[in-house]
Amino acid sequence: MMTAKKSLTAAEIQAWLLSNLAETLQVALDQVDTEQPLDTYGLDSTQAMVIVTKAEKMLGFKIAPTLLWHYPTIASLSQRLAEESQELASDVEETFTVKNVAPILDLSAEAVLDPNIRPASGHFVFTSEPKNVFITGGTGFLGAFLIYELLQQTNADIYCLVRGAHPEEGKQKLKKNLQSYGLWNEIFRPRLIPVIGDLSQPLLGISKDTFEMLAANLDSIYHSAATLNYVYPYSALKTPNVLGTQEVLRLACLFKVKPVHYVSSVAVFESPFYAGKIVKEDDNFEHWQGIFLGYSQTKWVAEKLVTIARDRGLPVTIHRPPLIAGDSQTGACNTDDFINLVIKGCIQMGYFPDVDYRLDASPVDYVSKSIVYLSKQEESLGKAFHLQHPAPVPFSDLLAWMDSLGFAIQTIPYQEWQTKLINDISSAENPLYTLRPFLLESWSEEQITIPDLYLQSRRPIINCEATLNALAGSGIACPPMDTQLFMTYSTYLLQNGFLNVA
Numbered sequence: 187m188m189t190a191k192k193s194l195t196a197a198e199i200q201a202w203l204l205s206n207l208a209e210t211l212q213v214a215l216d217q218v219d220t221e222q223p224l225d226t227y228g229l230d231s232t233q234a235m236v237i238v239t240k241a242e243k244m245l246g247f248k249i250a251p252t253l254l255w256h257y258p259t260i261a262s263l264s265q266r267l268a269e270e271s272q273e274l275a276s277d278v279e280e281t282f283t284v285k286n287v288a289p290i291l292d293l294s295a296e297a298v299l300d301p302n303i304r305p306a307s308g309h310f311v312f313t314s315e316p317k318n319v320f321i322t323g324g325t326g327f328l329g330a331f332l333i334y335e336l337l338q339q340t341n342a343d344i345y346c347l348v349r350g351a352h353p354e355e356g357k358q359k360l361k362k363n364l365q366s367y368g369l370w371n372e373i374f375r376p377r378l379i380p381v382i383g384d385l386s387q388p389l390l391g392i393s394k395d396t397f398e399m400l401a402a403n404l405d406s407i408y409h410s411a412a413t414l415n416y417v418y419p420y421s422a423l424k425t426p427n428v429l430g431t432q433e434v435l436r437l438a439c440l441f442k443v444k445p446v447h448y449v450s451s452v453a454v455f456e457s458p459f460y461a462g463k464i465v466k467e468d469d470n471f472e473h474w475q476g477i478f479l480g481y482s483q484t485k486w487v488a489e490k491l492v493t494i495a496r497d498r499g500l501p502v503t504i505h506r507p508p509l510i511a512g513d514s515q516t517g518a519c520n521t522d523d524f525i526n527l528v529i530k531g532c533i534q535m536g537y538f539p540d541v542d543y544r545l546d547a548s549p550v551d552y553v554s555k556s557i558v559y560l561s562k563q564e565e566s567l568g569k570a571f572h573l574q575h576p577a578p579v580p581f582s583d584l585l586a587w588m589d590s591l592g593f594a595i596q597t598i599p600y601q602e603w604q605t606k607l608i609n610d611i612s613s614a615e616n617p618l619y620t621l622r623p624f625l626l627e628s629w630s631e632e633q634i635t636i637p638d639l640y641l642q643s644r645r646p647i648i649n650c651e652a653t654l655n656a657l658a659g660s661g662i663a664c665p666p667m668d669t670q671l672f673m674t675y676s677t678y679l680l681q682n683g684f685l686n687v688a
């Protein structure tokens with residue numbers, strides 16, 4: 187049990203935080219600005235956890251770790267902690283947790299598209315044979331497969347937005363990324379053109395001349411980039427995910443109308459309003475209240491911006507994948523993604539929580555093939571697509587498969603698993619350690635944890651009939667989640683050393 191100590195003032199807490207942050211980041215005190223958002227210092231989740239743990243000891247009460255992100259500057263965080271410290275000091279016998287009282291955010295008020303973003307006047311002619319396409323997120327997981335499909339399904343040159351110091355570095359990053367998923371071929375080189383920039387900057391961080399040159403010459407745009415982080419709040423993700431999407435729409439509308447093929451997520455239906463309801467591709471997604479993850483909130487707002495642009499006349503297609511799993515043929519996947527890290531962490535821990543989840547995941551090759559194919563059909567314009575797995579399986583099937591492969595799997599009740607997570611996982615050697623803030627924090631009016639919020643009964647039923655109809659005749663089918671697929675995935679994870687059988 188933690189007992190509250192004597193109350194501290196905001197100034198005292200601020201001085202403490204300042205020196206600890208400077209020490210963690212190994213910079214001088216005067217290099218830390220108390221009004222500067224903490225995420226600009228590049229603090230990672232583990233470093234944040236270390237500071238939170240020390241602060242708890244100093245203050246004498248437990249802090250929801252992501253409070254750091256909801257009160258993003260040292261000044262605002264100190265103020266918030268001082269308020270709690272004063273309230274709690276009067277009653278030292280209780281166990282205290284500073285709840286995650288994120289400021290209420292009206293997402294519908296965030297969905298405002300710059301009024302200057304309107305499709306250029308003039309006649310738009312659809313082509314299924316684009317000559318010049320632009321893609322964001324080409325150094326990411328899905329982006330690698332989208333580039334690969336664009337190389338296969340079109341003859342276009344592919345301009346890729348890449349963060350980097352110069353084009354040569356951009357080229358290397360793209361090549362390395364495709365190589366890492368077993369997709370690279372030297373013949374691709376002349377068709378891949380890096381464009382150095384940054385989604386978080388106005389005009390995507392591209393010079394005005396280059397932005398205008400692209401605007402005048404591109405035929406279509408694939409927007410897959412986003413910062414995927416389940417711990418950061420909306421405020422820390424808004425710039426790349428929301429404002430970045432606005433800049434992509436600006437590029438699409440300038441000089442010449444270019445269709446935007448936008449990678450959204452089924453997370454736009456995360457409001458409890460949709461729990462247990464069937465949602466179809468063309469259903470509206472007005473309800474945002476109760477979407478708690480900052481990442482999901484940015485995806486909701488960003489998709490709204492895309493629909494506003496659509497309503498102003500921009501041709502768009504919207505693609506909502508569920509969790510994206512590995513390549514169904516090779517098993518190649520992003521080992522840093524949430525589901526892989528949780529599985530690895532649970533194997534290391536020796537326990538899985540007994541939860542009612544469905545494995546809502548689609549292989550990346552199904553997602554990428556579908557997006558590129560659908561983007562080439564004129565009748566897709568203006569529509570949304572659900573790249574949901576048509577026959578998802580329960581999480582328990584995954585555990586049964588793992589068991590049969592020799593992984594020591596023991597399931598325990600969720601509360602017990604949570605207690606083990608708190609008491610037994612104390613170092614970053616287990617990937618669950620850095621996910622603890624995400625897994626343990628209490629959210630919503632009910633103050634329940636994120637894994638509770640994602641229980642099957644609280645999730646929407648994503649219908650993908652219209653998408654399957656649109657794919658009919660294309661030869662693209664979602665591979666079934668069966669023993670064979672699971673063997674492919676586990677073989678890949680074992681061969682590259684991510685998982686070990688004890």
Ligand SMILES: NC(=O)c1ccc[n+]([C@@H]2O[C@H](COP(=O)([O-])OP(=O)(O)OC[C@H]3O[C@@H](n4cnc5c(N)ncnc54)[C@H](OP(=O)(O)O)[C@@H]3O)[C@@H](O)[C@H]2O)c1
Pocket residue numbers: 322323324325326327328329347348349383384385386409410411412413414426449450451452485506507508509510511520523
């Ligand atoms: N993965 C999933 O399970 C899943 C599920 C549903 C929807 N989605 C959506 O699918 C899309 C792709 O996801 P993913 O799994 O491929 O993610 P990922 O592997 O994390 O890749 C993200 C990409 O976005 C780029 N990016 C991030 N911030 C940027 C910035 N400020 N400027 C320029 N580029 C930036 C990254 O570039 P760097 O290499 O420079 O970091 C990387 O290329 C996202 O829009 C995501 O929301 C993903």
